[in-house]
Amino acid sequence: MSEEEQRLPGGNVGGAVRVGDTVRRSTGPWTPDVHALLRHLAGRLPGVPRVLGYDEAGREVLSYLPGRVPDIDTETLTPGQLTALVRWTRAFHTAVAGFPLAGAWRYFPMPDATLIGHNDIAPYNACFDGDELVGVFDWDLAGPSNPLMELAFVAWNGVPLWRDDGPETAAARLRLIADAYRGYAPERILRAVPDRIRIMLDGIPVAAAAGDRGMANLLAQGEPERSRRSLADLERRLPAIERSLAQSRRARRQLSGK
Incomplete structure (x- = not known):
């Protein structure tokens, strides 16, 4: 049984969904270069999602980053x-x-x-x-x-x-x-x-x-x-x-x- 998709907040440009410990996003011509960049940063920089490939719908699959995202409408970064x-x-x-x-x-x-x-x-x-x-x-x-x-x-x-x-x-x-x-x-x-x-x-x-x-x-x-x-x-x-x-x-x- 496939895991339920959870729409993530924000995403004014494209949006994303969470599936378990992964994030699924639509792709574009830029995606291969972005993936090459993320692979380059892996092991060199903390706090960067890992590239996990593509799903059956053709969406990119990235690792989910835990943590709290501030609400820019009501909060200011400390x-x-x-x-x-x-x-x-x-x-x-x-x-x-x-x-x-x-x-x-x-x-x-x-x-x-x-x-x-x-x-x-x-x-x-x-x-x-x-x-x-x-x-x-x-x-x-x-x-x-x-x-x-x-x-x-x-x-x-x-x-x-x-x-x-x-x-x-x-x-x-x-x-x-x-x-x-x-x-x-x-x-x-x-x-x-x-x-x-x-x-x-x-x-x-x-x-x-x-x-x-x-x-x-x-x-x-x-x-x-x-x-x-x-x-x-x-x-x-x-x-x-x-x-x-x-x-x-x-x-x-x-x-x-x-």
């Missing part, structure tokens, strides 16, 4: 969770170094690509045990990117910058991201966010018109217009966040005696 997610991102970028950029990737062209990124690192694609990150899933959008663009998207969703929680809160969480990753100042991450989000918003209708059903689903849900409004609001708030970052930088220097 500082511990955000730190864990960013440290995992740094470890991922180390593990993926040298993996070929060429492939039938699904995601939109990214400028100055230096590595294969996940391209959708966000609370809705991560599962936690308390503050411990135990998995990052939904790799269909993996493709050429660079570390700054990945961090910009983490900031958009993890601060989060798509809503207004006040400039001081935004600045503090941007500093947390920068401190956890190391190598990029919080101001630089902040300034990269608008360009990163525009790449996504401009790409959704193009991909939908080319036949990507997942991107068509996003159009039906009100994208990219919904996120364009959030981005316009962020751009109005950028000066206040930058001032808060500058003030905190001065305060840190005073405390350190520099």
